[in-house]
Amino acid sequence: MALKALVVASLLSAPAAALAQAPTVSPLGREPLPDPAQEARAAALMRELRCLTCQNQSIAESDAPQAEAMRAVVRERIRAGAAPEEVRAELIDRYGDWVTFRPPARPDTWALWAMPVVALLVGALVARRLFR
Missing domain, CATH: 1.20.5 (Single alpha-helices involved in coiled-coils or other helix-helix interfaces)
Structure with a gap:
């Protein structure tokens, strides 16, 4: 009986242990850019890019760690002065045409x-x- 209780307790605690290690992502994935024009360009691009984990959500809508990392990349590149089309082209080169909602x-x-x-x-x- 004690063995069954131990097995059940370990099975129930496994998901909590897996969630305890949050991925580290640049703060740019969460925080908007200070320049409103740059943030507007980044937000528009994020709505056009597909989350690789969720598959039917944009990276702007998704809470997946992969989407957060992609948002950080978009914001970093926009902050560096890249045009949204350049950033889209880089992500398409990296992930394929599937990453955009408009192939x-x-x-x-x-x-x-x-x-x-x-x-x-x-x-x-x-x-x-x-x-x-």
């Missing part, structure tokens, strides 16, 4: 852009056959 239209991404149209056409054809 570029290139020959290798045409299927991505065409898929909604193809899905609508297939759906219309299926609906037409079903309701005949």
